[in-house]
Amino acid sequence: MQLSSDAVILRVWPVNEADLIVSFLTRDFGKLKGVAKSALKSRRRFGGTLEIMTEVRATFVDRPRQELVRIDHFDLIASPLRSPVDYARMTTLSFFAEVTEQALPDRNPEEVTFRLLSAVLDHCARGQIWLPVTYFSLWMTRLMGWLPDLNLCAVCSSSLLDSGAWFHPSADGLRCRSHAMPASASLALESLQLARRMIRAPIAEFAAQPWTAQSAADLRRFSIQALERHLERRLRTAEALRRLATGAVSSAELRS
Numbered sequence: 001m002q003l004s005s006d007a008v009i010l011r012v013w014p015v016n017e018a019d020l021i022v023s024f025l026t027r028d029f030g031k032l033k034g035v036a037k038s039a040l041k042s043r044r045r046f047g048g049t050l051e052i053m054t055e056v057r058a059t060f061v062d063r064p065r066q067e068l069v070r071i072d073h074f075d076l077i078a079s080p081l082r083s084p085v086d087y088a089r090m091t092t093l094s095f096f097a098e099v100t101e102q103a104l105p106d107r108n109p110e111e112v113t114f115r116l117l118s119a120v121l122d123h124c125a126r127g128q129i130w131l132p133v134t135y136f137s138l139w140m141t142r143l144m145g146w147l148p149d150l151n152l153c154a155v156c157s158s159s160l161l162d163s164g165a166w167f168h169p170s171a172d173g174l175r176c177r178s179h180a181m182p183a184s185a186s187l188a189l190e191s192l193q194l195a196r197r198m199i200r201a202p203i204a205e206f207a208a209q210p211w212t213a214q215s216a217a218d219l220r221r222f223s224i225q226a227l228e229r230h231l232e233r234r235l236r237t238a239e240a241l242r243r244l245a246t247g248a249v250s251s252a253e254l255r256s
């Protein structure tokens with residue numbers, strides 16, 4: 001059956017001579033993997049659409065009992081290459097792609113995830129990095145069901161509304177000061193309040209305030225740690241983001 005849907009490209013890798021396997025998140029059918037036959041030769045069917053985080057209209061054939069769909073063609077809607085791609089932006093786009101690819105199961109329609117990705121890509125295209133990364137990390141944690149209660153200590157249920165909280169890479173939940181585990185990281189009161197606002201409001205509401213690598217860095221760390229713990233793996237691109245935030249990026253990486 002031939003189907004089509006708006007989609008975002010997550011990952012592309014070669015197979016056989018000239019074919020590619022493409023992992024892409026569709027608005028209507030969830031995350032899919034498909035074969036793009038002769039994609040390396042056919043600019044007409046795929047020209048300019050195979051970079052990660054490209055937004056396309058995907059036309060493909062889904063066959064019974066086949067894990068992979070057969071991709072007929074992608075029509076370009078928006079390319080991340082429409083604005084200059086420097087190291088920081090490339091790292092951000094790769095982070096969105098890696099988290100989405102790793103966290104979502106195949107063929108599980110979740111339009112809200114698609115809309116989240118579209119929204120953060122839009123802000124990224126305007127040159128923002130740290131707001132979309134922070135918003136995306138928190139929301140992906142929430143959409144996957146991995147976000148703990150932001151109001152109560154996970155141990156004693158005391159209120160966290162007037163204090164900061166503590167978290168640890170090996171444990172779920174936020175904790176009050178008395179129950180913080182040794183070597184916990186802290187989440188400042190204002191970051192916790194920001195998190196509560198972010199899960200109720202669209203990203204655009206936070207774009208007016210200035211964002212730097214230091215803005216809500218603790219909230220980003222908390223969300224990414226929750227993602228990594230539930231995925232049971234380190235995110236390669238999260239490490240790149242950490243290095244970007246601390247300025248520990250070599251000049252060779254900045255040139256690439």
Ligand SMILES: [Zn+2]
Nearest residue numbers: 153156176179
């Ligand atoms: Zn407690």
